[in-house]
Amino acid sequence: MPGPVQKTEETEQARQHVLHPRSGPGTDHVQRPGHLRGAFRRIVRGVGTDAAALLETVRLLLDVNLTRGHLDLVAELLLCADLLRPAVSPASPPQWGAASGDPEARGWAALARAQRPDGAVPGPVHRPEKLSALTGEKAEAYLFGSCYHTTLATGLAAVVRLSSGSRVAEAPQTAPGSAPSAPDEVRRWAETVRARAPRASEPERASWSARLDTLLVLCAQRYDRPALDAVLGAARALGRDDTPLVRSAATLLAAGWCAPAPQDAGHDRPR
Known part of the structure; x- marks a missing residue:
């Protein structure tokens, strides 16, 4: 797989879809998250990857996509991080410095802030002004099409996190030392x-x-x-x-x- 500086959005999504299977009709990842964790551990062993190094790469890419405001990839990377953590030795803690704020806590906070009253989490293509100009079935179709994948990824990540006994960490509204984006x-x-x-x-x-x-x-x-x-x-x-x-x-x-x-x-x- 390419290194972080060689990655496009397409290769980044491909990396996550190697790390965790896509959910959809006919899958039971939400009902049985333990199966997803087991499948993930087999993938990590199969590719011979250093889980601690891979977790740090995931956390780096999480910070990049928080800077970009790309919540679809934020949700998928949070899922990857929680699937990786059991494979990381306690002697190899994450190296993310306090100066930057924890990207996982900030990721969960960003998803919570973005969530609509109806529970949907808007994706990268969602535009509130476009939705406000639509009514009826057209509005419903646009809302589904522009939110469904990010909402699905967020729900799956939340199920995996909560099933492990972990809580969603709190994070400040603005992380210390946030990176410039433009x-x-x-x-x-x-x-x-x-x-x-x-x-x-x-x-x-x-x-x-x-x-x-x-x-x-x-x-x-x-x-x-x-x-x-x-x-x-x-x-x-x-x-x-x-x-x-x-x-x-x-x-x-x-x-x-x-x-x-x-x-x-x-x-x-x-x-």
Whole structure:
């Protein structure tokens, strides 16, 4: 499978559908979540994956998609995280720093905030203004089509979490040190870090460093070469240019992998 900086939305969804089977008519994952966990453990053993490293990748991608506001992938990644956790040794706890806030807690909070009074969780294609212009069967059809998959993924993730005896963690409305998301915001953030890093305090440097991986993946997914180059500059200013993800992003950038794509530059690619 490709690494995080090489992933498009399509490969990200493919990764999750390897990690957990899709639910739908004829499946019983909601009624019997233990079977889903058992199937997942067999998949992890079959691919010979380091579960702790895979969990950290899932949590990184969760933070990326929280930054993007892509709740469909947020719900699927929360499910992946809970399926992975039993395979992770207690001696290998998650390495997510407090400076960023726990992405799983923030993911559950984001889904709860987005949920409609009727229980539906809007997907990436849902537009409230479009729904408000429709009535009757057309409104019902649009609501179902734009919400059903994210609602299904959220429900499945919640069933797996609650069946394990875990509670949905609380999270603040705004996570500390949240990453910038718009392309111009990312570039301004990187410029600020490069200018201030030499005189910054250790807590400031730690907070900035905690955002690097998320922003590298976000820029690569958008094929945003200027922003990716700016974030790599911030990593060098922070002395973090020797991490595997930074090295991978720098190699891809030098090879022209993020060549400008006028129709996509600065935007998330459509589903």
